[in-house]
Amino acid sequence: MRKLSVCVGSSCHLKGAYDIIKIFEKMIKENKLEDEVELSAEFCCGNCTRPVSVKIDNGDPFSVTREGAYEFFKKHFLEE
Numbered sequence: 001m002r003k004l005s006v007c008v009g010s011s012c013h014l015k016g017a018y019d020i021i022k023i024f025e026k027m028i029k030e031n032k033l034e035d036e037v038e039l040s041a042e043f044c045c046g047n048c049t050r051p052v053s054v055k056i057d058n059g060d061p062f063s064v065t066r067e068g069a070y071e072f073f074k075k076h077f078l079e080e
Contacts, residue, residue, distance in 0.1 A: 002037050002077070007053035007061070009044035016066045017041075017052045023069040027077070037077060 004024060008017045021041065028037050045053035045061045051068075053061035056076055064072050 001035070003040065003055075003057050004037055004077075005040045005042045005055045005058075007043070007045045007047070008041040009048070011048040012045075012052045015052050019066045020052050020054070020064055020069045023066070024073055027070065027073045031078060033077065 006012070006017050006021050006024065008021075021039065024039050028034060028039060042055070045055065047053040047061050047063065050063040051065045052063070054064045054072065055061050062072065
């Protein structure tokens with residue numbers, strides 16, 4: 001199972017972390033990936049000056065915006 005985590009620290013919260021979580025939840029459900037992707041929240045990734053931090057399998061954080069969340073998910077979970 002792959003892990004997808006979204007930072008919900010103060011800075012990321014203000015930049016739309018919960019909207020991104022909702023988008024990822026929707027994408028996981030629509031693509032029937034509930035048994036393949038574990039979505040979770042985590043606190044500060046130390047990337048506070050950038051857009052919302054998102055990690056895959058506890059790797060280095062990616063910076064994701066609300067507008068880019070769909071494309072990010074498609075690229076990393078549907079096109080592989």
